[in-house]
Amino acid sequence: MPDFPLPTSPAPSPHAPTLSDRLALRERPMGKPLLRQQWSDLLFLHWPVPAELLQPHLPPRLKIDTHDGMAWLAIVPFEMSKVRTRFTPPVPGTHQFLELNVRTYVHLDGVPGVWFFSLDATNALAVWVARMFFNLPYLRATMRMESPSADLRQFTALRTHGGAPPASFRATWKIGAPLPPAEPGSLAFFLTERYALYTSNKAQTKxxxxxxxxxxxxxxxxxxxxxxxxxxxxxGLPTPAGPPVVHAGGPVQVELWPMQRV
Structure with missing residues (x-):
């Protein structure tokens, strides 16, 4: 698809999250998490995209989240490990695998979060559980991550999920110097500090x-x-123009709470 021009900043949504809303989500939720896991060796690849090109791909109630008037589309490969529920220890063969997601950023009633277009993974059981119980668009894929040196990563992926759009990914990146913590309100904060995710049923009615x-x-x-x-x-998403904004990240210890209907 052809590259597209970047428009001037549109007017923000009347219910767009404030900085206070974004900071409030960093507080640990009440209750006990359902899952615990570790995310390592992430590569954040982000491209600016006009919001009006992504909005039609979302459920009706969700709104694109923007930074300085621009939406962002991302590809994120990483390794997931130490996966366990709060009821069980890590299960051999299922607690460590590779994942690759395509995502954008959304909000509902002022609560910002992530919307996943797809989440490819190498673990067939994790794919089945996520699709069956969490309505997340997980897909089976073969993947490989190699570390030729301490600061070099090579990641390859080929989707194998029956009935899903074919897709492949290959990237090599060099990890550089550590960055200071992302300042609230900065682009890096907007792109990486996300503490909620959204999903829907297949009909996008819930x-x-x-x-x-x-x-x-x-x-x-x-x-x-x-x-x-x-x-x-x-x-069927627009091909982004120009090079991505790039960050390497991790590891972090992550806790996830059960999905709630909103």
Whole structure:
């Protein structure tokens, strides 16, 4: 698809999250989490996209979240490990796997969060559980992450999920210097400090929100040495123009609460 121009900043939604709303979500939710896990070796690849191009791909009640008037589309590969419920210890063969997601940022009634277009994973059981019980668009894929050196990562993925749009991904990146904690209100804060996720049923008539808790992301600079991907186009989404905004991140210990209908 052709590259698109970046428009001037549109007027914000009347119910868009304030900075206070975003900071409030960093407080750990009440009650006990359902899942615990660790996220490591993340590569955040973010492209600015006009909000009006992404809004039609969302359920009717969700609104695109913007920074300085611009929406953002992301691809994020990483390793998930130490996966366990609050009732059980990590189960051998299911507690560590690779994941690759395509996402954007949304809000509902002033509560910002993540909307996933897809979440590819190597663990068939995790895919089944997430699809069956959490309405999350997980898909099976073969993936491999290699570390030729302490600061170099190579990640490859090929979707194998029957009936899903075919997609592949290949990236090599070099992890650079550590960054200071993202300042509230900054672009890095907007892109990485997310403490809620949204999903819907297949008919998009019901919306659900899940809360997440973790420490603030330890971010590093990163240089992408090679990138090939058909993930975004496989969803019928616009091909982003220009290079992405890049961060490397992790590890963080993550807690996830049950999804609630909103």
């Amino acid at each position: 919306l659900y929100r899940g809360r997440i808790a973790h420490t603030q992301w330890p971010l590093h600079t990163a240089q992408v040495l090679h990138l090939e991907s058909t993930l975004i186009e496989g969803h």
